[in-house]
Amino acid sequence: MLSINDRVSLSLRILMKNTFAKVRPFLTAAIALAAVTAFSRPALAQLNVVTSTTDLADIAKSVGGAHVNVKHIGEGYQDPHFVEAKPSFVLQLRNADVWAFVGLDLEIGWMPLLLDGARNPKIRLGGSGYLDVSSVIPVLDRPSGNVDRSQGDVHPLGNPHYWLDPDNGKRIAHLFQTKFSQLDPGNSAAYQSNERAFDAKLDAAMRALVPALAKIKDQPVVAWHTSWRYFAEYTHMNIVGFMEPKPGVPPSPSHLAGLIQTMRRTNAKVIVMEPFYDRKTADFVASRTGAKVLILPPSVGGIRSVNDYIGLLTYDITQLASTF
Amino acid sequence: MRDSTKQDSASRADSIALVRELEHLQGGAARGDSGSAPPAAAIPSTGPTNPRLLPDFSAVGDLVGDLSPKGSTQPDQTRFGVREVELAIQAAVDPYFRGDVFLGISDLESISIEQAYLTTTNLPYGLEVRLGRFLMPVGKENTTHRHDLHTIEYPYVIQRFLSDDGLKGTGVWLSKIFSPFGFYQELQLTAVDRFGDRPDSLITPEPPNKELGGLTYSARLRNYVDLSESTNFELSASAISGKREQPLSPGYTDPTLGAINALNARQTVVGADLTYRWRPLQQGLYKSFILQGEVMRQLNERDVDLPSGQSYDGPVRNYTGGYVFARYQLTARGFLGARYDQLQDPMAAGGNTRAGSAYLEFFPSEFSKLVAAYERYVPPSAVAAATNRILLQATFSLGPHKPHPF
Numbered sequence: 202m203l204s205i206n207d208r209v210s211l212s213l214r215i216l217m218k219n220t221f222a223k224v225r226p227f228l229t230a231a232i233a234l235a236a237v238t239a240f241s242r243p244a245l246a247q248l249n250v251v252t253s254t255t256d257l258a259d260i261a262k263s264v265g266g267a268h269v270n271v272k273h274i275g276e277g278y279q280d281p282h283f284v285e286a287k288p289s290f291v292l293q294l295r296n297a298d299v300w301a302f303v304g305l306d307l308e309i310g311w312m313p314l315l316l317d318g319a320r321n322p323k324i325r326l327g328g329s330g331y332l333d334v335s336s337v338i339p340v341l342d343r344p345s346g347n348v349d350r351s352q353g354d355v356h357p358l359g360n361p362h363y364w365l366d367p368d369n370g371k372r373i374a375h376l377f378q379t380k381f382s383q384l385d386p387g388n389s390a391a392y393q394s395n396e397r398a399f400d401a402k403l404d405a406a407m408r409a410l411v412p413a414l415a416k417i418k419d420q421p422v423v424a425w426h427t428s429w430r431y432f433a434e435y436t437h438m439n440i441v442g443f444m445e446p447k448p449g450v451p452p453s454p455s456h457l458a459g460l461i462q463t464m465r466r467t468n469a470k471v472i473v474m475e476p477f478y479d480r481k482t483a484d485f486v487a488s489r490t491g492a493k494v495l496i497l498p499p500s501v502g503g504i505r506s507v508n509d510y511i512g513l514l515t516y517d518i519t520q521l522a523s524t525f
Numbered sequence: 526m527r528d529s530t531k532q533d534s535a536s537r538a539d540s541i542a543l544v545r546e547l548e549h550l551q552g553g554a555a556r557g558d559s560g561s562a563p564p565a566a567a568i569p570s571t572g573p574t575n576p577r578l579l580p581d582f583s584a585v586g587d588l589v590g591d592l593s594p595k596g597s598t599q600p601d602q603t604r605f606g607v608r609e610v611e612l613a614i615q616a617a618v619d620p621y622f623r624g625d626v627f628l629g630i631s632d633l634e635s636i637s638i639e640q641a642y643l644t645t646t647n648l649p650y651g652l653e654v655r656l657g658r659f660l661m662p663v664g665k666e667n668t669t670h671r672h673d674l675h676t677i678e679y680p681y682v683i684q685r686f687l688s689d690d691g692l693k694g695t696g697v698w699l700s701k702i703f704s705p706f707g708f709y710q711e712l713q714l715t716a717v718d719r720f721g722d723r724p725d726s727l728i729t730p731e732p733p734n735k736e737l738g739g740l741t742y743s744a745r746l747r748n749y750v751d752l753s754e755s756t757n758f759e760l761s762a763s764a765i766s767g768k769r770e771q772p773l774s775p776g777y778t779d780p781t782l783g784a785i786n787a788l789n790a791r792q793t794v795v796g797a798d799l800t801y802r803w804r805p806l807q808q809g810l811y812k813s814f815i816l817q818g819e820v821m822r823q824l825n826e827r828d829v830d831l832p833s834g835q836s837y838d839g840p841v842r843n844y845t846g847g848y849v850f851a852r853y854q855l856t857a858r859g860f861l862g863a864r865y866d867q868l869q870d871p872m873a874a875g876g877n878t879r880a881g882s883a884y885l886e887f888f889p890s891e892f893s894k895l896v897a898a899y900e901r902y903v904p905p906s907a908v909a910a911a912t913n914r915i916l917l918q919a920t921f922s923l924g925p926h927k928p929h930p931f
């Protein structure tokens with residue numbers, strides 16, 4: 202004779218067995234679906250990409266296409282060294298899958314505050330979305346000896362203004378393609394295709410600029426800041442002096458006197474500067490040397506008509522060539 | 526310098542040409558488009574920039590001169606002094622925490638732990654926890670290191686209601702960011718060991734934090750809104766409450782504890798602060814403006830249980846105070862600022878203390894600052910006469926580039 206407890210236990214076991222038999226097909230299907238989902242390479246809805254500059258943002262959009270949602274922190278018409286770490290930027294970074302930045306300490310004055318504030322492990326150093334773009338760049342002006350602050354606001358890791366060389370633009374695009382493919386393997390083919398299209402478009406634009414580049418080659422110019430060094434490497438314009446006596450240090454009268462002498466000696470007739478520096482000082486030097494002050498956007502959006510990376514390079518090269 | 530730059534450029538151009546040739550050989554063929562994008566792998570690796578995992582070491586010097594016509598107004602009466610040297614050691618501790626240690630060295634306090642805290646780096650849901658000693662998140666200016674202020678000293682309302690050199694606490698800090706209304710909001714909660722420094726001269730029968738309710742608790746809600754790309758404001762509210770030692774007279778002797786001359790009474794400070802900023806992005810190197818104001822009210826416990834025969838010498842009323850500060854950028858390196866302070870001064874029995882000050886700031890670089898200030902300090906007439914103060918300040922920082930304060 203079964204006790205009440207035994208009867209209850211037996212009833213429960215029968216109920217569970219019957220129930221399991223009914224749900225087994227669904228359970229099997231669910232497990233199979235989960236396994237397929239887990240081991241397949243699904244395409245994500247959209248990768249959230251935040252970049253420090255407009256140039257990186259434009260290249261990221263070109264490579265990512267419709268599969269990425271790209272935002273940027275700095276604007277093309279502001280000095281990228283002095284972006285303010287506004288809390289509203291923290292909100293952008295909080296949900297980012299990728300944080301792409303120029304590196305080489307360009308963003309050191311504001312990036313740490315934003316990354317700490319965002320509390321997003323994915324975009325911290327070592328996270329899957331932490332993308333130091335300078336890691337694929339052959340860097341210029343890396344100091345070979347000792348450096349200290351008596352040399353101005355030096356970048357001990359090298360010159361960070363590398364995006365103005367189109368070859369570096371391709372390196373950046375390739376890096377984005379690799380990173381996006383790693384995080385979103387389901388759309389890898391699209392990213393590779395987009396990268397090839399970007400490269401082809403950039404190559405075509407540069408081929409069209411060959412006559413302009415020929416006019417620029419070896420022409421002596423003065424630049425405000427070291428931000429035009431990579432541009433000079435590509436175009437072979439000859440930077441004979443800088444308006445800043447040392448990186449980040451405003452021009453002093455004695456430095457300007459020496460610079461004027463240098464410009465006269467080298468016959469430099471162009472002063473290249475960014476839209477965010479004070480033009481009055483450059484105008485003064487130009488008035489003493491007969492040079493022309495040429496304001497060139499260093500980044501996408503630096504002036505209203507320049508709204509993509511290839512357009513930026515095209516604009517800067519054609520404007521500079523038109524002065525010779 | 527330029528000649529050497531030119532030589533360096535030439536050698537670097539050669540090395541870049543070599544890299545490009547390598548990329549062409551290694552990457553171009555594989556990609557089938559010899560003129561196209563170079564692969565990242567062709568770039569020679571430079572290795573980690575900090576292979577020994579050393580923390581960042583930095584130092585900030587804060588020098589103050591006092592040329593006030595009727596004598597120095599500094600606590601130690603010096604005309605020129607090193608107010609503080611702050612040493613900072615900062616690094617990631619492990620995958621879960623970051624560590625920050627700030628040591629303060631001054632002639633007045635010798636060496637002290639200004640701040641030392643662990644901060645979590647991997648919590649979900651926008652949470653952050655900080656453990657250790659930190660500047661308390663009460664009001665706007667109190668979370669700024671004194672040498673980073675736009676003025677030479679903290680506003681008087683902070684000096685009187687919180688602490689001369691910024692209120693610090695040792696305990697737990699919990700913070701969460703959220704944006705349900707589309708703008709940045711952050712809630713900061715703390716529980717710390719005590720409210721301010723322990724006064725050496727006051728002895729209570731038991732420590733203020735004997736019960737958990739005697740710990741000091743604070744809350745701050747930050748609301749930050751962008752009005753445009755160049756203008757924004759932050760409107761925040763704060764409160765802090767805890768027990769503090771307050772004097773008794775004439776005092777008494779406890780058979781086991783000895784001489785007692787104080788008891789614990791609750792003190793609460795509530796406040797609100799508003800900061801408006803304007804900085805046009807394109808002219809941001811040369812033009813900016815800040816308008817900032819804070820108001821605080823100090824609420825003091827009045828119904829304290831007095832031992833027989835004792836009278837209470839602590840504050841028996843509430844006090845209100847505040848300040849308004851504005852700073853306009855004149856040039857790339859020059860700023861003009863002004864501040865007006867007014868408060869019911871606890872150090873003057875609640876009488877009105879007022880002060881107006883003007884500041885000329887010059888930044889030779891991001892790493893040094895020179896300030897000249899004039900202040901007209903007007904305490905209640907029954908307490909002291911008005912004073913003219915002339916102050917100078919020089920600060921400098923050594924070590925790695927720190928983020929610019931915002």
